[in-house]
Amino acid sequence: MTCKDCGKLLDEHEKEASLDALGVPLCARHTRLIKRIILNNNTPLEAIQLFYGLKDRGAQPMLEWWDGKKSVDIAFSRVKLNIEIDTEYNLITHEQALKDLEDGMHSFKNGFTTIRIPHLTVKYYLEDTIDNILGIVADLKINMKVI
Numbered sequence: 001m002t003c004k005d006c007g008k009l010l011d012e013h014e015k016e017a018s019l020d021a022l023g024v025p026l027c028a029r030h031t032r033l034i035k036r037i038i039l040n041n042n043t044p045l046e047a048i049q050l051f052y053g054l055k056d057r058g059a060q061p062m063l064e065w066w067d068g069k070k071s072v073d074i075a076f077s078r079v080k081l082n083i084e085i086d087t088e089y090n091l092i093t094h095e096q097a098l099k100d101l102e103d104g105m106h107s108f109k110n111g112f113t114t115i116r117i118p119h120l121t122v123k124y125y126l127e128d129t130i131d132n133i134l135g136i137v138a139d140l141k142i143n144m145k146v147i
């Protein structure tokens with residue numbers, strides 16, 4: 001098995017450690033890097049799995065992309081698409097809902113589309129989720145060419 005990020009051949013320890021901690025096979029260096037990103041941004045594990053799933057399919061997503069105001073879980077900045085993974089979908093408060101709406105408005109004003117995906121959707125329907133995101137990215141590319 002190789003590192004999903006750099007392609008380095010993994011030894012047993014690296015393989016086990018990264019799969020246990022992140023659910024994605026990564027070398028020791030990339031496991032450390034991703035763990036630091038999670039620590040700094042409170043990134044959901046599903047965002048990490050989705051990020052590498054999208055890369056696997058030839059896409060070029062960015063993880064924890066700073067949009068000038070906040071860090072976005074996953075972004076395709078070329079087509080101005082922000083993806084946020086919602087981890088506590090059922091427990092969302094009014095305050096959080098309003099903040100999400102304000103964030104969405106801020107992004108929209110800058111020409112960004114924000115989609116929010118419940119973490120369980122990523123967990124149980126990873127390939128379908130990736131298909132849909134790649135579809136949106138392709139459509140956004142077409143729309144941008146038209147403009």
Ligand SMILES: [Zn+2]
Nearest residue numbers: 003006027030
């Ligand atoms: Zn690596």
